[in-house]
Amino acid sequence: MSQITDNITDIRQEIADTCKKLGKKPEEVQLIAVTKTIEPERINEAIANGITDIGENKVQEIMDKYTLVSPINWHMIGHLQTNKVKYIIDKVKLIHSLDRISLAEEIQKRAERINRAVDVLVQVNIGQEETKSGIEPDEVYDFVAALRPFSYIQVKGLMTVAPYKEDPEEVRPYFNTMKEVFERIRAKNLPGIEMKYLSMGMTNDYKVAIEEGANIIRVGTAIFGSRIYRK
Template identity: 65%
Template structure:
């Protein structure tokens, strides 16, 4: 068994155990393997080990890997520039990082050209970190009201990136807050909104995220090991 296969096996066991403790069904949790800087050979190895969804931070990496990585659903999980939407609109299953009207306009325009409805998550910067993208918590409701005009976008939920903390308990409050916003939006019953996914939790804090309601976790280091981003 390779280290990637072992990591995925161990990760699944941790998800199962976390869900068992809180009475959740582990099958509810969708695992997104984060493949930033990971070569196609190792991505395909992860797919062979059962990974069905992969997430890329950069459009360029999706373009480079798309034709050599198969039998998997692609997710755009990083900040998306409007001028790059056209390159991935026909390739990704879900865009996790909708955070501004100009991006919604472009996604809607490109999706219309492809005669499709593009599923997206709205990114929320719950911790108000200056270095991170996303809407402030108090901007979310108004944003949902504004994007109702876009007929080729369907919002499937919310996403956040919590601050990195050695002790994941320190970020529990942010996950709890996003779950509250998620439920508020769900009750509103906006058209073209199907609040299914709460995308929160990464390698260091996914257990706490699951405990607070996450059903979509994004794990890279926990599967592929630490990567050297300095070479990018």
């Protein structure tokens, strides 16, 4: 077996072990393979080993790889520029990074043109870091409520990129707070708003994220190894 095959097997087992402790079914947690800088051949190897969903940080990489990768569910997980929505609106299953009304307006316009509702997650800057995108935690409810008039946008939950810590336990409070924000909004039962997915946790901390309520995790390095950045 290849390293990618072994890695996916190990991650699936860790998801199963973590879910067993929580009394959850492993299939309740969706694994998204993060394919930033990963060439199509290796992505296809992951797909051949059971990966059904992949996440890209950049629109250009989706465009470059789209026809070279086996049929798959694509996720836009990185910051999305308004002027690039048109390139991926008909390609992605879920946009994880809705973080401003101007972006919602563009998604609405482009989705209406192709007569297709688009599923989105609202990105939350749970660590309130200046270097990261996302809505401030205490502003999430108002932002989500403001999305209700956008008829071609279907809010399906929340996403966050937590601060990086060597010790995953140090990230737990951020995930815990995200779950609280998620549950508060879900309890409001806003018409047209569905709090179905909580996307949080990456290679270094996905087990803690699952323990704190994540049902989507985004894993790259643990599947493909360290990224190689080309000039």
